[in-house]
Amino acid sequence: MEVNFSGVEELDRLIEGLGAAEKEELAARVLKKLSPEARSRVLGLSQSGLTVVTGSFVSLNSDIAVNIQNSSFNPEDLVKALLEYRKRSQS
Numbered sequence: 001m002e003v004n005f006s007g008v009e010e011l012d013r014l015i016e017g018l019g020a021a022e023k024e025e026l027a028a029r030v031l032k033k034l035s036p037e038a039r040s041r042v043l044g045l046s047q048s049g050l051t052v053v054t055g056s057f058v059s060l061n062s063d064i065a066v067n068i069q070n071s072s073f074n075p076e077d078l079v080k081a082l083l084e085y086r087k088r089s090q091s
Contacts (some may be wrong), residue, residue: 015023031039 007044015026018026034042
């Protein structure tokens with residue numbers, strides 16, 4: 001399907017007309033095409049202190065490394081675990 005639009009506002013109106021599942025699918029497609037640096041900025045991770053690396057083994061810094069062993073990875077669980085780790089290490 002080809003869509004013609006004349007500006008960002010018209011594109012925004014078109015996106016707003018999509019359902020939640022369609023918006024999620026569109027966002028996932030667009031994010032997948034971005035560079036890792038751009039993806040981090042869009043997701044708000046560029047100022048978080050976290051380093052995002054694709055692959056099965058991620059080293060966040062010299063103290064923390066994450067090994068993802070299954071495909072049902074939930075980023076929210078990782079962030080919660082990191083927050084808990086920081087709380088314990090500061091105690």
